[in-house]
Amino acid sequence: MFSADHQRCCICGAILASHNSRVCFNAACRNSLELHYQQKLPTCRVCGRPTRGTGIQTLDLQSFCGDTGCQLKAASTLSAIRAGGKTCKSCGMLLPAIRAGFEYCDHEACLHVEARHRTQLLAQRQEELRKQREAEAEILRDRALQEQKLREKADVGQNLPLVALVPYTPQAVVENPIERRQQLLEHIRNLIQRAVVCLPSAADYLRPESDYLPEATEVESQVFAVGCRLCRGHCCVAGNTHAFLTISTIRRVFQLYPTWSPQQVFDAYRTRIPEQSVQGSCVFHGQQGCTLPRQMRADLCNRYLCRDLQEIRKAIAENSPNQVFFLASHDEQGIADYDFATAAVGETSVSE
Numbered sequence: 001m002f003s004a005d006h007q008r009c010c011i012c013g014a015i016l017a018s019h020n021s022r023v024c025f026n027a028a029c030r031n032s033l034e035l036h037y038q039q040k041l042p043t044c045r046v047c048g049r050p051t052r053g054t055g056i057q058t059l060d061l062q063s064f065c066g067d068t069g070c071q072l073k074a075a076s077t078l079s080a081i082r083a084g085g086k087t088c089k090s091c092g093m094l095l096p097a098i099r100a101g102f103e104y105c106d107h108e109a110c111l112h113v114e115a116r117h118r119t120q121l122l123a124q125r126q127e128e129l130r131k132q133r134e135a136e137a138e139i140l141r142d143r144a145l146q147e148q149k150l151r152e153k154a155d156v157g158q159n160l161p162l163v164a165l166v167p168y169t170p171q172a173v174v175e176n177p178i179e180r181r182q183q184l185l186e187h188i189r190n191l192i193q194r195a196v197v198c199l200p201s202a203a204d205y206l207r208p209e210s211d212y213l214p215e216a217t218e219v220e221s222q223v224f225a226v227g228c229r230l231c232r233g234h235c236c237v238a239g240n241t242h243a244f245l246t247i248s249t250i251r252r253v254f255q256l257y258p259t260w261s262p263q264q265v266f267d268a269y270r271t272r273i274p275e276q277s278v279q280g281s282c283v284f285h286g287q288q289g290c291t292l293p294r295q296m297r298a299d300l301c302n303r304y305l306c307r308d309l310q311e312i313r314k315a316i317a318e319n320s321p322n323q324v325f326f327l328a329s330h331d332e333q334g335i336a337d338y339d340f341a342t343a344a345v346g347e348t349s350v351s352e
């Protein structure tokens with residue numbers, strides 16, 4: 001039914017392998033088609049292809065392309081749409097019965113547009129939720145300040161503590177399952193064997209300094225420590241049963257403790273596995289945080305800063321040295337915990 005025009009890419013005109021396709025495999029053509037849909041430019045309601053001024057123009061529902069098959073179906077399509085038939089939100093094509101209940105047709109370009117739309121919506125919702133949490137945290141901060149004032153009968157200073165959010169891990173602390181411990185120990189045993197037997201290869205070397213954010217300063221560390229305590233190690237969940245340990249970490253441990261045998265290195269890790277750990281998180285993620293000393297942790301663990309701590313880093317740099325922060329950890333349920341922290345050299349964090 002469709003003309004030869006419909007056997008060609010709607011962007012570059014290349015012959016298509018399938019009649020059901022609208023665009024060739026060329027990435028530029030695919031991107032152009034998606035852009036056309038995103039910008040809601042005119043499309044044919046029958047075939048979903050961009051129209052190029054050759055179609056029948058209707059007063060209210062632009063438009064139909066010049067294809068004979070589409071023109072034959074134009075009148076029935078129009079009346080179906082007027083009768084409430086749903087059209088694809090991307091290409092504008094009348095949705096076939098098989099897509100009833102969907103908002104987009106199943107053409108690849110439309111599914112991409114849909115995915116992008118969903119991502120934007122999600123980001124928007126998260127931003128709204130964040131603003132709401134910040135407002136809730138401000139109320140909690142003011143309340144906490146009032147209580148502090150009453151208790152200490154002293155002013156907390158002129159600068160209001162800055163509200164900063166961190167994530168929260170609600171998982172319970174449970175008995176560290178034996179299978180998870182074994183998986184981790186197997187990983188470590190394997191790394192130690194390779195570190196001993198194999199010559200260092202390019203893959204072993206530590207990642208270049210430029211791959212990491214700068215290490216936390218003394219001032220930053222005070223605030224970050226409070227944030228990570230309130231958060232309960234949200235980022236450690238990804239440590240699972242490998243703790244991000246790599247052969248380069250093990251080589252570093254051997255360099256730091258040259259008298260240690262492979263068995264001693266293994267035991268140093270084994271004996272630090274906590275009896276109880278945060279459910280489903282890194283095996284070393286215990287009740288009080290990480291049970292490994294910094295020098296035995298992966299570089300990633302030592303240098304990672306989540307987006308929230310990066311924001312706090314910026315705020316520390318932009319404010320006076322003695323800026324007080326009101327840190328609040330939160331998840332979907334609301335604000336879970338909070339505390340004050342001061343970005344000052346030689347002082348410990350302020351607790352309520």
Ligand code: SF4
Pocket residue numbers: 166167227228231232233234235236304305306307308309
């Ligand atoms: S770095 Fe961020 S996500 Fe990780 S424990 Fe600290 S506050 Fe939580």
Ligand code: SF4
Pocket residue numbers: 233235236237238239243244282283284285286289290291292297298301
């Ligand atoms: S080793 Fe420590 S810091 Fe690294 S993921 Fe596990 S618990 Fe977190």
Ligand SMILES: [Zn+2]
Pocket residue numbers: 009010011012013014023024025026029
């Ligand atoms: Zn093409």
Ligand SMILES: [Zn+2]
Pocket residue numbers: 044045046047048049064065066067070
């Ligand atoms: Zn058409």
Ligand SMILES: [Zn+2]
Pocket residue numbers: 048088089090091092093104105106107110
């Ligand atoms: Zn579509």
